[in-house]
Amino acid sequence: MGTTPFIVQFIDLLASLLLLIVFAMLAQRRILSLINLFAWQGALLTLNTAVVAYSTAQHHLYYSAALTLVLKVLLLPWLLHRLIHRLNVRWEVETLINIPTTMLVGIALVIFSFNLAAPISELAEGITRGLIGIALACVLMSLLIMLTRRKAVTQVVAFLSLENSLFFAATSATQGMPLVVEFGIALDVLVATFIFGIFFFQIRETFDSLDITHMEKLKDD
Amino acid sequence: MMPDPETTLAIVFQLTQLLLVVLAAPLLSGWVNQCQAWLQNRSGAGVLQPYRVLHKLFRKDAVIAHNASWLFRITPYIVFGCMWLAAAIIPIIAVDLPFSRAADVIALVGVFALARMFIALAAMDVGTAFGSLGARREMLVSFLAEPALLMVLFTASMISHSTQLPRIVELLAHHEFVLYPSLAFAALAFVIVLLAENARIPVDNPSTHLELTMIHEAMILEYSARHLALIEWASSLKLFAYISIGIALFLPHGIAEVGNWAALPLAFGLLLLKLLLAGAGLALLETVMAKMRIFRAPEFLGTAFLLAVLGLLIHFLLGA
Numbered sequence: 001m002g003t004t005p006f007i008v009q010f011i012d013l014l015a016s017l018l019l020l021i022v023f024a025m026l027a028q029r030r031i032l033s034l035i036n037l038f039a040w041q042g043a044l045l046t047l048n049t050a051v052v053a054y055s056t057a058q059h060h061l062y063y064s065a066a067l068t069l070v071l072k073v074l075l076l077p078w079l080l081h082r083l084i085h086r087l088n089v090r091w092e093v094e095t096l097i098n099i100p101t102t103m104l105v106g107i108a109l110v111i112f113s114f115n116l117a118a119p120i121s122e123l124a125e126g127i128t129r130g131l132i133g134i135a136l137a138c139v140l141m142s143l144l145i146m147l148t149r150r151k152a153v154t155q156v157v158a159f160l161s162l163e164n165s166l167f168f169a170a171t172s173a174t175q176g177m178p179l180v181v182e183f184g185i186a187l188d189v190l191v192a193t194f195i196f197g198i199f200f201f202q203i204r205e206t207f208d209s210l211d212i213t214h215m216e217k218l219k220d221d
Numbered sequence: 222m223m224p225d226p227e228t229t230l231a232i233v234f235q236l237t238q239l240l241l242v243v244l245a246a247p248l249l250s251g252w253v254n255q256c257q258a259w260l261q262n263r264s265g266a267g268v269l270q271p272y273r274v275l276h277k278l279f280r281k282d283a284v285i286a287h288n289a290s291w292l293f294r295i296t297p298y299i300v301f302g303c304m305w306l307a308a309a310i311i312p313i314i315a316v317d318l319p320f321s322r323a324a325d326v327i328a329l330v331g332v333f334a335l336a337r338m339f340i341a342l343a344a345m346d347v348g349t350a351f352g353s354l355g356a357r358r359e360m361l362v363s364f365l366a367e368p369a370l371l372m373v374l375f376t377a378s379m380i381s382h383s384t385q386l387p388r389i390v391e392l393l394a395h396h397e398f399v400l401y402p403s404l405a406f407a408a409l410a411f412v413i414v415l416l417a418e419n420a421r422i423p424v425d426n427p428s429t430h431l432e433l434t435m436i437h438e439a440m441i442l443e444y445s446a447r448h449l450a451l452i453e454w455a456s457s458l459k460l461f462a463y464i465s466i467g468i469a470l471f472l473p474h475g476i477a478e479v480g481n482w483a484a485l486p487l488a489f490g491l492l493l494l495k496l497l498l499a500g501a502g503l504a505l506l507e508t509v510m511a512k513m514r515i516f517r518a519p520e521f522l523g524t525a526f527l528l529a530v531l532g533l534l535i536h537f538l539l540g541a
Contacts, residue, residue: 009400012539016402020409023531027524100523107527107534114538130539 355439
């Protein structure tokens with residue numbers, strides 16, 4: 001130990017903090033805090049991408065860091081805040097499984113993905129290969145948040161967090177995707193959030209609630 | 222026969238630490254209370270208030286229930302002794318003190334557990350409703366906090382390959398600076414354990430005697446005078462010990478080595494600064510958080526345990 005350069009340690013620390021934020025999202029009961037955590041996740045991702053860009057001298061990663069900052073730290077949280085303000089929803093997040101159980105499942109997922117990623121990271125190259133396990137754990141945990149929450153807004157935040165985790169996986173495993181692809185994904189996410197916003201109003205108009213379990217009752221019988 | 226000078230010196234360091242800790246512990250509690258008062262826009266009773274309380278209590282006559290057994294009488298002394306011993310094991314002003322070889326971190330957790338067991342038994346001894354209520358709640362909180370604390374200590378032990386606190390501190394403080402992501406998780410878990418174990422706000426409120434919420438105060442309700450003084454003093458010592466463990470694990474930089482007189486003033490200064498900051502931070506945490514329902518406490522402490530486990534996992538993945 002002590003042989004790894006300081007910059008790698010710093011990247012490791014940022015990656016661990018990302019995992020911590022996903023865990024905090026998993027344990028979170030309030031929708032407002034969830035959106036703030038999502039903004040923090042974006043901020044950490046920006047910092048992480050910028051540090052990776054600096055340490056590997058890949059200048060296109062600076063652009064994706066800037067893109068992350070504008071889109072995921074400023075624009076999307078602002079949109080979500082406006083959305084829940086207009087929907088006037090400040091309820092506590094309702095979970096399908098209680099939170100301690102969810103967190104235990106989360107730990108199991110972390111162990112699973114760390115084991116799964118161990119052989120993959122042997123094949124990968126570059127300084128950030130140890131992070132594939134963390135990225136995979138973040139992806140799976142975002143999926144878990146989507147699965148265990150009832151309300152549409154929370155699921156959208158989980159979806160955006162999933163996208164963040166995938167972006168992080170791409171940065172750490174393959175030194176980032178081509179810039180065109182990243183722009184495409186960023187645009188997709190932005191458009192998706194707008195469409196989700198419209199969906200929220202539609203769902204609420206039809207069912208008087210944002211609880212998506214009501215959608216199962218659509219069948220005629 | 223003269224003992225060799227090195228041993229004598231180590232014992233002098235050890236005794237200095239023992240005296241310093243036992244005298245400074247109420248001061249730390251006073252500082253935390255004072256910071257809290259300032260944060261809540263009150264003027265506060267001053268940092269010396271715990272000493273005044275102790276002085277007052279020691280002069281009073283002790284009143285003991287008729288049906289109290291010997292257990293009830295000796296518990297304050299045992300609790301005080303345990304906490305003092307714990308403070309002697311932890312490297313506070315210097316590493317490699319002679320007492321610290323007597324016990325590693327697991328034994329340290331055991332010392333805390335021994336004190337807790339006695340105080341819970343003594344609370345049940347008199348047979349009042351509040352006593353057994355407090356004891357049961359205390360055991361609920363502590364049986365969840367203890368594994369989390371052990372996991373935190375294990376994370377630090379994995380990094381330094383030793384369960385001896387001096388070894389851990391030596392590795393973290395005197396080698397080149399390394400960022401350990403696993404310790405970030407452990408630190409977070411440790412803060413939660415510290416709040417729970419020291420009867421601090423989200424889990425317990427030390428400043429009220431409201432029967433529905435109190436845990437620690439409910440257990441010591443039957444104590445008076447010198448017994449109460451010892452228990453209060455032991456609580457201060459416990460807080461001091463916990464904060465010192467936190468400093469030793471997560472901020473050990475600047476600690477002196479035995480026999481190094483030149484490094485001692487700097488070590489004292491840094492220790493004072495760290496304690497002041499930790500106390501102010503604790504007061505801030507307590508002010509911004511709300512007391513949670515007792516049935517939320519398992520979830521709170523479960524989070525601490527999971528964070529500590531996550532720290533261990535991260536250590537395995539990243540090797541740091």
